Amino acid sequence: MNRRFPSLPFGLAARAENGAGWLLLAVLIALAVLAPVASLAWAAAGGSLAHWSHLAAFVLPQALANTALLLIGVGVLVTLLGTGAAWLVTAYDFPTRRMLSWALLLPLAVPTYIVAFAYLDLLHPIGPVQTAIRALLGYDSPRAFRLPDLRSLGGAVLVLGFVLYPYVYLSTRAMFMTQAASLLEAARTLGAGRLEVFRRVALPLARPAIAVGVSLALLETLNDIGASEFLGVQTLTVSVYTTWVTRSDLAGAAQIALTMLVFVLALILLERHGRRRQRYANTQRMRPMQPQRLRGAAGVGAAALGWLPVLAGFVAPAGYLVVETAKRLHRVGGVSDALIAGAFNTVGIAAAATLLTLAAGLAVAWAGRTLRESARRHPGRACARIASLGYALPGTVLAIGLLGPLALVDDALNTVLSAVAGIAPGLILMGSSLALVLAYTIRFLAVSAGAIEAGLARVPASLEQASRLLGESAGGTLRRVHLPLLKPALAAAALLVFVDAMKELPATLLLRPMNFDTLATWLYAEAARGTYEEGAVAALAIVATGLLPVILLARTQPKTGH
Amino acid sequence: MTALLDVDHIHLAYDTPGGLRTVVEDVSFALDRGAIGCLLGASGCGKTTVLRAVAGFEPVRRGHISLDGTVLSSPCVHVPPERRRVGMMFQDYALFPHLTVAENVGFGLRRRSGDARRARVAEMLELVGLAQAGGSYPHELSGGQQQRVALARSLAPEPELLLLDEPFSNLDVDTRERLAFEVRDILKATGHTAILVTHNQAEAFAIADRIGVMTGGRIAQWDTPYNLHHHPADGFVADFIRRDALADRRAGVFRRGGPATGAVG
Numbered sequence: 001m002n003r004r005f006p007s008l009p010f011g012l013a014a015r016a017e018n019g020a021g022w023l024l025l026a027v028l029i030a031l032a033v034l035a036p037v038a039s040l041a042w043a044a045a046g047g048s049l050a051h052w053s054h055l056a057a058f059v060l061p062q063a064l065a066n067t068a069l070l071l072i073g074v075g076v077l078v079t080l081l082g083t084g085a086a087w088l089v090t091a092y093d094f095p096t097r098r099m100l101s102w103a104l105l106l107p108l109a110v111p112t113y114i115v116a117f118a119y120l121d122l123l124h125p126i127g128p129v130q131t132a133i134r135a136l137l138g139y140d141s142p143r144a145f146r147l148p149d150l151r152s153l154g155g156a157v158l159v160l161g162f163v164l165y166p167y168v169y170l171s172t173r174a175m176f177m178t179q180a181a182s183l184l185e186a187a188r189t190l191g192a193g194r195l196e197v198f199r200r201v202a203l204p205l206a207r208p209a210i211a212v213g214v215s216l217a218l219l220e221t222l223n224d225i226g227a228s229e230f231l232g233v234q235t236l237t238v239s240v241y242t243t244w245v246t247r248s249d250l251a252g253a254a255q256i257a258l259t260m261l262v263f264v265l266a267l268i269l270l271e272r273h274g275r276r277r278q279r280y281a282n283t284q285r286m287r288p289m290q291p292q293r294l295r296g297a298a299g300v301g302a303a304a305l306g307w308l309p310v311l312a313g314f315v316a317p318a319g320y321l322v323v324e325t326a327k328r329l330h331r332v333g334g335v336s337d338a339l340i341a342g343a344f345n346t347v348g349i350a351a352a353a354t355l356l357t358l359a360a361g362l363a364v365a366w367a368g369r370t371l372r373e374s375a376r377r378h379p380g381r382a383c384a385r386i387a388s389l390g391y392a393l394p395g396t397v398l399a400i401g402l403l404g405p406l407a408l409v410d411d412a413l414n415t416v417l418s419a420v421a422g423i424a425p426g427l428i429l430m431g432s433s434l435a436l437v438l439a440y441t442i443r444f445l446a447v448s449a450g451a452i453e454a455g456l457a458r459v460p461a462s463l464e465q466a467s468r469l470l471g472e473s474a475g476g477t478l479r480r481v482h483l484p485l486l487k488p489a490l491a492a493a494a495l496l497v498f499v500d501a502m503k504e505l506p507a508t509l510l511l512r513p514m515n516f517d518t519l520a521t522w523l524y525a526e527a528a529r530g531t532y533e534e535g536a537v538a539a540l541a542i543v544a545t546g547l548l549p550v551i552l553l554a555r556t557q558p559k560t561g562h
Numbered sequence: 563m564t565a566l567l568d569v570d571h572i573h574l575a576y577d578t579p580g581g582l583r584t585v586v587e588d589v590s591f592a593l594d595r596g597a598i599g600c601l602l603g604a605s606g607c608g609k610t611t612v613l614r615a616v617a618g619f620e621p622v623r624r625g626h627i628s629l630d631g632t633v634l635s636s637p638c639v640h641v642p643p644e645r646r647r648v649g650m651m652f653q654d655y656a657l658f659p660h661l662t663v664a665e666n667v668g669f670g671l672r673r674r675s676g677d678a679r680r681a682r683v684a685e686m687l688e689l690v691g692l693a694q695a696g697g698s699y700p701h702e703l704s705g706g707q708q709q710r711v712a713l714a715r716s717l718a719p720e721p722e723l724l725l726l727d728e729p730f731s732n733l734d735v736d737t738r739e740r741l742a743f744e745v746r747d748i749l750k751a752t753g754h755t756a757i758l759v760t761h762n763q764a765e766a767f768a769i770a771d772r773i774g775v776m777t778g779g780r781i782a783q784w785d786t787p788y789n790l791h792h793h794p795a796d797g798f799v800a801d802f803i804r805r806d807a808l809a810d811r812r813a814g815v816f817r818r819g820g821p822a823t824g825a826v827g
Contacts, residue, residue, distance in 0.1 A: 180827065465619060465643070471672070
């Protein structure tokens with residue numbers, strides 16, 4: 001029975017339930033996330049047509065081809081590694097399986113630019129690996145024998161694939177563990193062998209999960225600037241950076257950045273599609289499947305196969321960093337003051353960004369809930385979805401997009417301050433690390449909002465209803481009921497955001513103030529110069545911190561069944 | 563004497579992809595101060611939605627709800643839940659897990675001074691027979707005890723009206739019976755006005771002075787238990803009452819106050 005009713009004054013019930021302030025705050029945050037995209041379009045339109053034709057003729061074809069090939073290569077590699085590893089630890093039991101099932105997550109701790117940095121030195125023609133191979137094979141000169149150069153598109157695919165496969169592993173394994181069990185067993189009773197079950201049942205079931213994992217891995221690939229640049233692959237991301245930094249051509253950089261957004265959009269759609277399918281598939285909870293025990297050589301073989309990605313994506317680069325750091329400390333007896341200052345900078349802005357991101361995530365998640373059971377959608381929900389899009393914006397795109405709005409705000413502040421107080425403070429945002437804090441907040445808001453939303457979902461709706469009927473306002477309820485209950489979710493979100501902010505490179509390179517280095521930019525500068533002095537120390541610090549959320553993730557993983 | 567609660571021709575609807583779907587249509591009833599009303603019906607009949615609208619969780623599309631002469635809900639008025647002076651006891655009790663029993667009961671007494679708050683909390687815990695449990699956490703209590711804490715908490719700020727949403731459905735049969743009478747005694751002793759929502763006829767007849775039998779989003783009859791039995795408005799009400807009474811007699815629940823004798827006008 002559908003009927004028309006006189007419509008309510010706009011958002012009357014929504015205002016009464018959420019408090020008007022929360023909704024306004026959520027709208028402002030959503031606008032802040034949209035501002036860089038709008039400003040990109042504006043800046044790109046400001047460039048002349050000659051500009052665009054120059055780009056289209058000389059820069060874009062190569063960059064587009066490189067980016068597309070890189071995405072395809074990494075996509076294929078992470079699918080094979082991630083799905084294969086997930087199936088291996090779910091369907092088979094072999095020595096070290098339990099340890100392997102969480103060790104496979106370790107490469108998440110290594111940012112793409114660090115793994116490239118480490119392998120460049122490890123696999124250098126006169127580096128340890130190639131020297132050892134020559135010694136084994138009896139060659140005495142790098143000229144007589146060398147491996148194919150890592151600095152190529154193929155090298156970039158390998159290096160990125162081995163650190164980004166855990167995204168696919170994570171989502172696919174969760175799918176195998178919660179979904180497949182009884183379906184797989186049913187297939188077995190119908191006479192299908194293990195491999196056939198994988199091909200005909202498990203893989204089709206896991207396809208949405210694979211889509212989600214691959215889209216996340218490819219968003220990281222698109223975001224990456226360090227690895228591509230160190231390995232000499234001129235991608236769109238690298239082009240945006242050089243167009244702005246070396247040619248100071250904002251319109252051109254914005255035009256390339258807009259081109260990247262097409263890729264971003266495609267990946268978001270892929271992810272959404274996967275998640276929607278996943279939701280339909282996830283309506284039932286099932287037992288974990290019974291793994292098949294592999295003994296003797298088969299067990300050893302499976303273990304070796306399973307540990308290979310861990311070795312390549314984590315043990316080798318991290319081990320290299322430890323050795324190099326130890327050598328450096330032994331030789332020099334300490335680290336330079338500049339590096340220590342860089343570490344303090346890193347921790348300082350990462351902490352500031354974490355606080356702001358948590359606050360914004362809390363506001364957005366809180367404005368996105370509803371007291372009404374009758375509400376299908378409401379303005380707060382829409383704001384929360386928009387505000388969470390920042391994770392998909394590659395750092396360079398975000399930074400170029402922020403230049404315009406930041407300059408506008410700085411101008412406005414100067415105008416107001418000189419009119420009111422007679423002082424012109426100059427570039428308040430652009431000239432300080434505030435710009436970085438804002439960029440990190442926009443980029444990592446999805447992380448905190450997601451964690452807080454998940455935490456809120458675990459608090460029964462009746463608790464807020466009870467509190468409100470006992471006379472407490474929306475904000476008071478948040479403070480007295482939900483915040484105490486959300487502490488674990490907030491702590492987890494803080495850890496994730498802090499580490500992401502600490503590792504961030506592309507946006508930091510573009511938005512940092514003069515003479516301001518973080519650990520990531522320090523490492524980038526050394527690798528770009530090819531000096532390899534204290535870079536390993538900075539990289540080790542980043543990887544060690546990056547291990548914390550991976551440990552957290554491993555602990556919250558579904559337990560591997562016997 | 564005018565009624566304390568006046569629900570006047572309200573329509574309630576849900577947002578669905580196909581537009582608004584009406585779930586409660588043209589529902590009216592009134593409740594005098596000190597009376598206990600009940601909305602009785604099968605699940606999906608709209609009774610809980612009516613309760614949620616009175617609490618202020620759902621907007622009213624037509625008609626209005628007023629309490630003590632003040633309009634709380636209408637198509638152009640929506641008093642937020644925290645300003646309605648309406649209390650509610652939830653099906654899942656909704657006790658705050660991070661607060662002790664005393665802190666739960668004192669939650670709505672923020673505006674009182676420390677001493678007045680402590681005194682009121684003690685008084686309420688005494689009323690529900692849990693004077694010793696103030697320092698415990700909700701998860702340390704039995705289901706029946708949690709229920710009493712929920713009652714004490716909802717009555718502590720002295721609401722004009724108490725709403726009870728399927729309050730006994732999570733309890734085993736024996737506790738349910740005892741508590742139903744206990745709650746009625748407490749409400750009557752303190753002079754509170756209340757509305758109960760339930761699908762259990764025995765519960766309704768044991769507690770309520772006025773019962774509304776609901777079906778398909780409408781109230782088929784709003785009347786005293788006696789009249790529902792002896793003068794059902796239509797065949798549906800007659801069938802509904804007889805069928806459930808039979809089932810109850812077979813199950814042997816509510817022995818102390820059977821459907822016919824538990825009715826107090």
